[in-house]
Amino acid sequence: MAKMQVDALIKSIKLLKPLSATAQKVLKLLDDPDSDIEEVKDAILLDPALTADILRISNSAYFAFRQKITSVRHAIILLGRKVIKKIIFTAQMGPVFKHQLKGYPGQENALWEHSLVAAVAAELIAERLGYQDKEQAYITGLLHDIGKLILDPYVEKAQKEIETALKEGKNPLKVEKELFDYDHAEIGGLIAENWQLPSSIKEAITYHHSPTEANEEVMLALITYLADSLAVSVCPAGFVTKPSTEASLLSELGLTLADMEEITLRVLAAKEEISTLS
Ligand SMILES: [Fe+2]
Ligand SMILES: [Fe+2]
Numbered sequence: 001m002a003k004m005q006v007d008a009l010i011k012s013i014k015l016l017k018p019l020s021a022t023a024q025k026v027l028k029l030l031d032d033p034d035s036d037i038e039e040v041k042d043a044i045l046l047d048p049a050l051t052a053d054i055l056r057i058s059n060s061a062y063f064a065f066r067q068k069i070t071s072v073r074h075a076i077i078l079l080g081r082k083v084i085k086k087i088i089f090t091a092q093m094g095p096v097f098k099h100q101l102k103g104y105p106g107q108e109n110a111l112w113e114h115s116l117v118a119a120v121a122a123e124l125i126a127e128r129l130g131y132q133d134k135e136q137a138y139i140t141g142l143l144h145d146i147g148k149l150i151l152d153p154y155v156e157k158a159q160k161e162i163e164t165a166l167k168e169g170k171n172p173l174k175v176e177k178e179l180f181d182y183d184h185a186e187i188g189g190l191i192a193e194n195w196q197l198p199s200s201i202k203e204a205i206t207y208h209h210s211p212t213e214a215n216e217e218v219m220l221a222l223i224t225y226l227a228d229s230l231a232v233s234v235c236p237a238g239f240v241t242k243p244s245t246e247a248s249l250l251s252e253l254g255l256t257l258a259d260m261e262e263i264t265l266r267v268l269a270a271k272e273e274i275s276t277l278s
Contacts, residue, residue: 189203
């Protein structure tokens with residue numbers, strides 16, 4: 001791709017609406033073991049939209065707790081810091097993801113639904129594997145394809161070339177890389193870096209199609225890869241490659257195809273609930 005276009009692409013990464021300033025502050029406080037709940041609550045309450053989102057999402061069918069959550073303080077105490085983080089990312093990413101893609105195939109909201117399904121799947125896989133931070137897996141699953149939002153207008157312009165390449169049986173990711181110098185996974189990684197998300201999240205997004213290339217946090221990359229494969233089978237978005245969950249990879253992780261089937265059933269059961277998040 002011409003240098004000018006690559007520059008424009010990189011610029012659009014920087015312009016992608018980031019997490020709100022309040023959300024960033026709250027996330028920092030949630031990560032800080034020295035912060036107390038009152039501090040977190042006060043920071044959230046400064047932002048009426050975020051406050052409303054937290055109350056709405058924490059009472060949604062997916063997160064629904066045994067009792068109705070009536071205040072932010074209540075939400076933090078009952079759900080805990082890590083769940084509040086998941087809720088904040090879910091709330092903030094809805095408006096970013098929910099727009100009609102023009103280049104990548106898929107109906108309205110297809111990418112958002114795919115992302116939510118991948119988030120839930122990643123958390124369940126992380127739980128099954130005993131991964132130390134299943135909420136981090138959820139967040140990574142939610143964000144894994146965010147690079148597609150940046151590439152979409154370029155994909156739209158290159159529609160014909162892409163169609164031809166895909167018909168020839170080329171790998172969609174390779175086609176992106178050849179045409180735009182970056183594929184959507186690499187762009188997603190750059191977005192995560194730009195948003196100053198933890199490097200493990202950045203790496204897992206960058207390598208969600210080639211998890212064994214990750215060097216720092218292979219496990220999170222593998223979880224995201226498996227979650228994406230599962231999400232492709234349940235709720236595809238974009239150029240769909242045949243989901244390939246190699247049996248050898250699963251057995252290396254101590255998972256079986258039956259485990260993945262069971263997780264898929266749980267994701268399918270949660271799908272209705274997930275749709276209430278948007
Ligand atoms: Fe992807
Ligand atoms: Fe995906």
